[in-house]
Amino acid sequence: MMSGALSILLNTLCVTQALADDNYRNEPIFPIPLKAELDENKVALGETLFFDTRLSKDNRFSCASCHQLDAGGVDGIALGPSLSEDQHVINTPTVFNAVYNFRQNWDGSVKTLGEQVEMVINNPHEFGTNWNTILPKLNKDIELNNRFYAVYLDGMSRNNVIDAIVEFEKSLTTPNSRFDRYLRNEENSLSKEELKGYRMFKELGCISCHQGINVGGNLYQKFGVFYNYLAERGNINEADYGRMNVTGRQMDAFVFKVPSLRNIMLTAPYLHDGSAENIEQAISIMGRTQLGRTLTDREVFYIKAFLITLTGEYKDKPLNGHRENAS
Numbered sequence: 001m002m003s004g005a006l007s008i009l010l011n012t013l014c015v016t017q018a019l020a021d022d023n024y025r026n027e028p029i030f031p032i033p034l035k036a037e038l039d040e041n042k043v044a045l046g047e048t049l050f051f052d053t054r055l056s057k058d059n060r061f062s063c064a065s066c067h068q069l070d071a072g073g074v075d076g077i078a079l080g081p082s083l084s085e086d087q088h089v090i091n092t093p094t095v096f097n098a099v100y101n102f103r104q105n106w107d108g109s110v111k112t113l114g115e116q117v118e119m120v121i122n123n124p125h126e127f128g129t130n131w132n133t134i135l136p137k138l139n140k141d142i143e144l145n146n147r148f149y150a151v152y153l154d155g156m157s158r159n160n161v162i163d164a165i166v167e168f169e170k171s172l173t174t175p176n177s178r179f180d181r182y183l184r185n186e187e188n189s190l191s192k193e194e195l196k197g198y199r200m201f202k203e204l205g206c207i208s209c210h211q212g213i214n215v216g217g218n219l220y221q222k223f224g225v226f227y228n229y230l231a232e233r234g235n236i237n238e239a240d241y242g243r244m245n246v247t248g249r250q251m252d253a254f255v256f257k258v259p260s261l262r263n264i265m266l267t268a269p270y271l272h273d274g275s276a277e278n279i280e281q282a283i284s285i286m287g288r289t290q291l292g293r294t295l296t297d298r299e300v301f302y303i304k305a306f307l308i309t310l311t312g313e314y315k316d317k318p319l320n321g322h323r324e325n326a327s
């Protein structure tokens, strides 16, 4: 516990330090750049592939089947579809702003977006296939082949398919949330209630885990520091062990990558098992499990008001979600 708390503190201090020189408010959260420098031809090719079901076994899924870009980048259900079983073993996180996570997946099992794509290809829940099957299928498509040659000297290949998808994922950022505008010192970007919510988020200690550019996504923490929510839920399964599945170490049981809270209003249900149906539940579970506090309705109300301001824009329009309360 002590060393965990210390490392959180140090992390927060480093993040704050890095900000001091920049032209926005000195806060432990910082804004998403308004413009990403990307190769637009690769982005367009990657976008096509993101929606291409030929990448999966029996052409059943594309990335977009689970990561719906017009719905917060998620599927909106606790445990989404699976190629091999009734449902996946873990909740689908959003692809928006994944580029800012220090590791990918709930348990941080892969470091780069490219490795993550490779994992999707082989995962029996997701694409359940391999490159020897995919590439000949794609190769028959003359137009797609031409598009690859227009962007890559060596045309279509495993590496170039991954590279294009990753370039597209880098374009899936959501700048210009009202909170980011506040960080950029834009006047009247937040109401008094929202500012009060942000103050509570800091004072209660949410910020010690959810901070940085992604308001999360930059460290691992145990789920259930103060209270064993998973024991209460029951039926603890392999996915609940989180990072222990990657490292094999007992001390990593129930440890997860702290998820990003950007666009959080659009990505219900919450938690790695999708067991929190709405944001109020997620906030109060966090209070109990991570802070050892029973939050009052008032506290939950203000924190939610702050979280709503984290919804950003994609292609210059507010990001859409499954939920109505997303404004």
Ligand code: HEC
Pocket: 050, 061, 062, 063, 064, 065, 066, 067, 080, 081, 082, 083, 088, 090, 091, 092, 093, 094, 095, 098, 101, 103, 104, 105, 106, 107, 113, 116, 117, 120, 121, 125, 126, 127, 165, 169
């Ligand atoms: C069948 C549903 C499904 C499909 C298809 C799918 N994903 Fe996912 N995706 C998930 C689930 C579930 C996770 C969480 C896996 C885990 O944590 O172990 C995930 C995790 C991710 C993450 C990590 C996000 C984070 O915050 O850690 C990225 C990035 C991602 N997927 C991108 C893709 C891309 C790109 C494709 C297509 C090549 C794809 N996914 C196809 C369900 C899917």
Ligand code: HEC
Pocket: 201, 204, 205, 206, 207, 208, 209, 210, 220, 221, 222, 223, 225, 256, 257, 258, 259, 260, 261, 264, 267, 269, 270, 271, 272, 273, 282, 283, 286, 287, 290, 291, 303
């Ligand atoms: C000690 C670190 C820590 C603290 C403090 C903390 N969280 Fe979390 N938070 C996590 C972790 C780890 C998860 C992932 C838990 C899981 O799903 O297994 C999480 C998940 C969440 C989620 C669900 C995200 C999603 O995509 O499903 C929300 C919302 C959230 N936290 C909000 C908060 C709020 C609000 C506070 C303060 C009241 C807070 N957190 C305090 C570590 C922390």
